[in-house]
Amino acid sequence: MNTFNMIYDVVKKIPKGKVATYGQVAALAGNRRWARVVGYALHANPDPENIPCYRVVTKDGKPSNAFVFGGINEQIKLLEKDGIEFKDGVVDMEKYQWDTPMI
DNA sequence: CAGTTGACGGCCC
DNA sequence: GGGGCCGCCAACT
Numbered sequence: 141m142n143t144f145n146m147i148y149d150v151v152k153k154i155p156k157g158k159v160a161t162y163g164q165v166a167a168l169a170g171n172r173r174w175a176r177v178v179g180y181a182l183h184a185n186p187d188p189e190n191i192p193c194y195r196v197v198t199k200d201g202k203p204s205n206a207f208v209f210g211g212i213n214e215q216i217k218l219l220e221k222d223g224i225e226f227k228d229g230v231v232d233m234e235k236y237q238w239d240t241p242m243i
Numbered sequence: 244c245a246g247t248t249g250a251c252g253g254c255c256c
Numbered sequence: 257g258g259g260g261c262c263g264c265c266a267a268c269t
Contacts, residue, residue, distance in 0.1 A: 143266065162251050166264095172252085173264035179250040180267065193250075204250035 146170055147181040154195045157223040159231050160238040161199045168240055179204065194218045195238075201231040 146169040153168075154160050166174035182193040194215040197203055203215045216226050224236045231237075 171265080175251040175264075176249060177265050183250050196250080199252065
């Protein structure tokens with residue numbers, strides 16, 4: 141169970157129609173300070189089919205400025221397909237942020 | 244082995 | 257309100 145593995149596990153548990161912030165994923169993975177590591181882990185993304193990295197956004201509810209898995213537009217498209225509403229490129233965190241009971 | 248960087252977050256100026 | 261800096265851990269060079 142590496143740090144990466146825990147992070148991936150958390151990301152994979154993000155329910156459809158919800159999004160999580162990097163910090164939140166890090167907190168769920170075990171440490172809040174892993175925010176950067178989470179970013180790195182998702183960048184590595186060894187299994188994109190099971191790791192919906194597009195559901196992980198910054199605290200602002202915006203996708204990372206270096207999202208390069210197909211383009212920002214593609215990420216927004218995928219999120220909207222999940223039922224997540226985008227407004228001016230940002231998600232309504234109050235409504236769509238993953239409500240984790242374990243945090 | 245040591246130094247630097249990195250899909251971030253939070254605080255300070 | 258906006259911009260910049262520091263800090264955290266792990267991976268990469």
